[in-house]
Amino acid sequence: MDTGDSTTARPTRYTHGHEVATLASHGRRTAANSAAYLLPVLERGMRLLDVGCGPGTITLDLAEILAPGQVVGLENVEAPLVAARSAAQARGDARTQFRTGEALDLPFDDDSFDVVHAHQVLQHLSEPVRALQEMARVCRPGGWVAVRDADYAAMAWHPELPELEEWRTLYRAVARANGAEPDAARRLRAWALAAGLEEVSLTVSAWNYADTEACRWWGNSQADRYAGATFAEQAARQGGTAEDLERIAAGWRAWASAPDAWFMIPNGELLARIR
Ligand SMILES: C[S@@+](CC[C@H](N)C(=O)[O-])C[C@H]1O[C@@H](n2cnc3c(N)ncnc32)[C@H](O)[C@@H]1O
Structure with missing residues (x-):
């Protein structure tokens, strides 16, 4: 039962963590392969906030598209921002800012x-609705809130x-x-x-691994x-043993x-x- 103060943000534990394999996987994401649905509404000079930006590869692509508009990448922990800042430096992007802050309590004024x-x-959030409300609050009237999430129950693969x-x-x-909520797409x-x-459009796009190199990398x-x-x-707290995890990794x-x-x-x- 939720008896807590509804105005206090309650961050959820981030299941994936920020280990090397996870950051490397997120670091392959681009605006083209992960944010194509958003690109048609972007215009040079727009200010953009990327909530939960991780290692920032999508953020930096969006910054390139929006330049000279200001882009800010936000994370509730420092760990992935080290990779994000070094990616910015490697790309010669001194404008994009990466900072810490909580998605459920965004550290920005209204309409920013x-x-x-x-x-x-x-x-990954216990209060996704609150996060959306926060995103809408810091977005100016006429601006855009854009969210993309996978759906674990709907993932499909072969061999089974x-x-x-x-x-x-x-x-x-x-x-x-x-x-x-791992089955997020269906709940958006x-x-x-x-x-x-109120003015919402909902679409679906898939990532697909279907050649030797892509499947080797993903698996x-x-x-x-x-x-x-x-x-x-x-996993241990859900009854998953070391043997279970070894078997899953071998699979x-x-x-x-x-x-x-x-x-x-x-x-x-x-x-x-x-x-
Ligand atoms: C699956 S990663 C996605 C990273 C990036 N957006 C991408 O697609 O490459 C989710 C990110 O959200 C961040 N995150 C989780 N909970 C958060 C919260 N409450 N506030 C801000 N960021 C959060 C995590 O640290 C993690 O880097």
Whole structure:
């Protein structure tokens, strides 16, 4: 039962953590492969906030598109911002700012940005509706709130190795124990309604791994991630043993080298015009 003060932000534990395999995986994301639904409304000079920006590769792509507009990447922990700042430096971007702050209690005045974006973040929050309300608050009237989240239950793959189904069951249990919602895409419309967003468009786009190099990279990166200490500690609390995690990691490696491997991650996209 929630007996807490509804005005106090209650950050959720971030299930993936910031281990090397996770940051490397997020670091392959670009505006083109992860934010295509948002690109048509962007205009040079717009100010954009990227909530839960992680290692910042999408943020920096968006900054390039919006230059000379100011872009800010926000994280509630410092760890991924080290990678984000060094990526900015490598790209010669001295304008984009990376700072810490809480998604459920954004450290900005009302109407501060033209676009407020969050990629694969709402699924990790205990109060996604509150996060959307905060995003709308700091967005100016006429501006855009843009959110994209995956849906674990709707992911599909071949070959259907039992260890991958075991991984999905365990991951969803761990995320829910953290107060998060791994099947987020299907809930975006409900969350938008609850947040009071009125002018909303909802789309879906998928990431697809379907050639030898992509499947090898994705499967081995998943094996490293779920064999790592961050997940092991959380899995143990849901009854996942070290042997279970070893079996799951071996399953991912077997999948990664299957000559006919195929994986699909559906992502829900929410683009809301703020009134
Ligand atoms: C799956 S990662 C996505 C990173 C980046 N947007 C991307 O797609 O590459 C989710 C990020 O949200 C951040 N995060 C989780 N909870 C947060 C909160 N309450 N406030 C701000 N950031 C948060 C995590 O630290 C993590 O870097």
